[in-house]
Amino acid sequence: MKALVLEEYGRLVYTDVPDPEVGPDEVLVRVRACGICGSDIHGLDGSTGRRRPPLVMGHEAAGVVEAVGAGVAEWRPGARVTFDSTVSCGECRYCREGRINLCDRRRVLGVSCEEYRRDGAFAEYVAVPQRILYRLPDGVSYIQAAMVEALSIAVHAVGRVPVRLNDTAVVLGSGMIGLLILQVARVAGCGTLVAVDVDPDRLRRACALGADVALDARSEDVPARVAEVTGGRGADLVFEAVGVPETVAAAIASVRKGGCLALVGNVTPRVDVPLQAIVTRELTLFGSCASSGEYPACLDLIGRGQLNVDALISAVAPLAEGALWFRRLYEREAGLMKVILTPAAAGEP
């Protein structure tokens, strides 16, 4: 089959590789769409150390069941599916409690390291364990389904904090995840939504996707403006989706006494926080990592049109042109959000 292979760091090649082997509990999926994740882009230069060439990356995918392993009873060829980007063990204490994102033996598709290696979905076919498959509802396209992994992160983050109807929420960062959080916060019952970024284009997009107030952090005093919007009180909820010291500081300064923050971004490994403010204002900070079983909800939300993932897709391109798009994303081309690669030249997207 054709695949986009990371042959060595910095070199992605669209080439022929053997078809994947399918284990007894696995399903062979004919890939119809696979999104390029930020972690894939970092994989290109080996900076994270978790993707070792040669490797087929890609874990935000959807497609059609082509064949099933001997032990698979629940799935049949022809089923339209997406699948979890990670394989959790199902046996550790975290898996048993439903917190599969904390699994002691969690593996990501399209990643290779010392202990394991699993080729991903930048290919015509990918083999995945049956237990991580999800059926696509009618009306959800493969392209949309390739957005589910990103959406699931947003749904998980909003699920981490105790939302009360009409809560005011601030979302720091209007990139892919921030814009999804913004929309999910609305679906979950939040009232006034404040989007924050340093890029006017992104802020315009935030407004189009539901932000009531958009603040440019370069020219505005974010905590002061949030105070103004909330009658001096501060926001009930703050979502930090950037992860640099300035945005974490703004997040903590924008929340009301007794309020909650979700920490989703983590670009900077360590940050300085105002301990006394956290204690005396009795804040709660919730780390939020990846997702944990939210795929079916995400598919339904897209299927019912409760939120807009299409607006975040910058391009749908043939897999054969994958190297080019990786390069453009790697160079942080302005305005690019999600790029989705499609192995099939033709057919329903």
Next chain:
Amino acid sequence: MKALVLEEYGRLVYTDVPDPEVGPDEVLVRVRACGICGSDIHGLDGSTGRRRPPLVMGHEAAGVVEAVGAGVAEWRPGARVTFDSTVSCGECRYCREGRINLCDRRRVLGVSCEEYRRDGAFAEYVAVPQRILYRLPDGVSYIQAAMVEALSIAVHAVGRVPVRLNDTAVVLGSGMIGLLILQVARVAGCGTLVAVDVDPDRLRRACALGADVALDARSEDVPARVAEVTGGRGADLVFEAVGVPETVAAAIASVRKGGCLALVGNVTPRVDVPLQAIVTRELTLFGSCASSGEYPACLDLIGRGQLNVDALISAVAPLAEGALWFRRLYEREAGLMKVILTPAAAGEP
């Protein structure tokens, strides 16, 4: 009446002052015991700026109702009482939600600042609003009742985190608050309790009060030892009751994935935290400030003997000797924990 007056910063004098005036909704309490709080000690040199001489400090007190204001129907002279150290407004949004520690107009007894001034309980009598009074259960002495304010902070902190039966808890700091948290954690259902301090005497005390493991942070690697105790997993709950960068770092490094930290101490205004660890290990950090309605529970816990506050009382001394004890506490005399002053020369303590 006699009172211990902060005449100017650095000068406490046991002297005569007028009896307090009693408002229509207030109760005059004959003080039988009043503990010296850490904030009172800082008040001695004016470092916090919240106690301005001349002032009678003291907010951890118990006594007997001596007289009641015209509008007081529920209380009668002779009642044995303690009272909240703070007066919340009862009207702001926080008060209406039961989070009186976050009250927008919260006032502490024995504090004076620009907007208000309320003399405290280092005196023979103190006037307090009726709505903050609590009746002492039989079997709780005035001395013990003077420990309720400190205990309420511990009960509040434990109440902030979601305790599950048998959770392993680490308590960083074995001072007054740390040792109370340790005991409350046990009462609330925690399993293995790990106490941490840098003072072997305090650690011995922690063991006597229920710690299963005591770690000296000067000679032991706290996170490594916690991992050892928990089968490599980390603690379910960590209570940080010191508030310096080293203990906050140890707290975060000791908690398991998905675990919870209560931040109670805040000696250092700001600390550096590992943002990525908080996000990817999905930790939750709960600031915890003062208390919020826990006095009745504290009184009952003491009355039933479910925990030991007596062990934390270093001295019970006459109010007339108050200046001396403030001095010894101010100079951080080794081994001194709570000192309680009693205006009455004689009578039931």
Next chain:
Amino acid sequence: MKALVLEEYGRLVYTDVPDPEVGPDEVLVRVRACGICGSDIHGLDGSTGRRRPPLVMGHEAAGVVEAVGAGVAEWRPGARVTFDSTVSCGECRYCREGRINLCDRRRVLGVSCEEYRRDGAFAEYVAVPQRILYRLPDGVSYIQAAMVEALSIAVHAVGRVPVRLNDTAVVLGSGMIGLLILQVARVAGCGTLVAVDVDPDRLRRACALGADVALDARSEDVPARVAEVTGGRGADLVFEAVGVPETVAAAIASVRKGGCLALVGNVTPRVDVPLQAIVTRELTLFGSCASSGEYPACLDLIGRGQLNVDALISAVAPLAEGALWFRRLYEREAGLMKVILTPAAAGEP
């Protein structure tokens, strides 16, 4: 002033009465709209025993501040306001915890009994304590604001249960409260919504207001149909807004294992429930009564157009015609939902 007076059971008269007296902490409101509540209709014949003539009923109202008592600093004449239908004491343990609907001394406006009597808002003016007033956001009309009390019951009910994004919810009863719950469930993040009633007109209305599935309980097996809609699993959440044995039974039979029910209706004092099913299927049943601080959220939800209260208003009529409308409601005229009376002949509704 003019008022609609319940002179004796069964006799409502539009007549002159003295203007209300305004206490020092009270505000005089010029009434612009006041809805007829089901409890007012029962008050007409004295069946509940809580409304004793002579009395002015009415507690779902909005208007303009006309004058303020001596102790009122926060409100000024001209302010557009609505107010809580109940006056809670602010001092009992429930009030202190924010559960004002459970207040030990809760009083309803427009009710009179042995211990107290407060005239309500079926009049040109009504006096209300300042602490229960809420400002109307721009864009919320007086008519809409008169719907807030009903809406707050729905918001409270949805807030009682733990909603997870995309939960399937069944609402039994498509009357006023049921149709509001249906809409609030959507705003709070529910996925598939199933409305149940015995009246095809009401079910049509439910569909127009967001129900994905509408079940006629006279011709359909509700639990079986809910199972069908949920892939055999049952609903995550069920709201019972009728309160007769049949609907409670259907509610319990429609919920999934581990699911939650909110009990909002209570027409029948006692019902028979399947104890073993509740235990072995580990259901949770939440009683939900009135509301508890949800007015501001309701006003904002209406103001932002997140739900539709207008569709539930059957008629807006002059207060002078109140007796007629009470009669039509008392006789359960088909299709009548909320009727709102307006004292003012002219002006902004």
Next chain:
Amino acid sequence: MKALVLEEYGRLVYTDVPDPEVGPDEVLVRVRACGICGSDIHGLDGSTGRRRPPLVMGHEAAGVVEAVGAGVAEWRPGARVTFDSTVSCGECRYCREGRINLCDRRRVLGVSCEEYRRDGAFAEYVAVPQRILYRLPDGVSYIQAAMVEALSIAVHAVGRVPVRLNDTAVVLGSGMIGLLILQVARVAGCGTLVAVDVDPDRLRRACALGADVALDARSEDVPARVAEVTGGRGADLVFEAVGVPETVAAAIASVRKGGCLALVGNVTPRVDVPLQAIVTRELTLFGSCASSGEYPACLDLIGRGQLNVDALISAVAPLAEGALWFRRLYEREAGLMKVILTPAAAGEP
């Protein structure tokens, strides 16, 4: 090996049977103790229909690992273990959320029905899947470990309700489960504990195990006495561990406004409840069924001596005498609580 075989309904025989076969993921356990459960006793006459002869019953057991299947890496012969009474599938939505007691394909050891059959632990050996094994802490005897299943039900029930420190709890029923709930409620931080039963012997036992108040429901008005104990307020928490109409009624009448009930008993399939009281007093009723991952906590609680399971063991008897003890339990011999059968004539209990 020797086993106690239910040869037909009503006939238990101590006889020779083949040793159990051990699957690749299974462990062979040499049984050292196995408790007689109420469901086993009902199994004797076939009234529940879930135990079909010929069958070896028994699911409350502990012992020593004797041999392990080919796929078992974590366990070695000689390990002291107990095991879950049920085998959950690990794959259904409930298992994935950690609610294994609600598993769609849950099987109980020592039960046989149409779809499956698993011999239980009233035998010298039993084969169990490795994933349900738990290691015994030092200091927990096999006899004590045979109490873990019952204890886990109590821990689960207390975990179902939101316990706040010092909450007053009423436990209806002072049988095995009631007396365990009573103790667990104390460990979890409850304050005043009220035990209720109709048997003075059981009430004496309740007092010995920590009840502060014991009420004989035959001679006392339970709700009235609970009101008295709680200053007129009612209990914060009520545990119903009987499951007949009278006790459910008393439970609902004893809880305070806004309080919580755990429904654990279910002797009667259906009961009549006061719907209006549940709604207007805003009660929450939590069904609680079996347990869901609480075994390790239970073992630790016993190991640390935080509660007393020994007091609930009426007899430890040789497995050879099992039929006799089943008979005595079946005939409800007064005072008999847990009976534990030991296959081994000698050795460490």
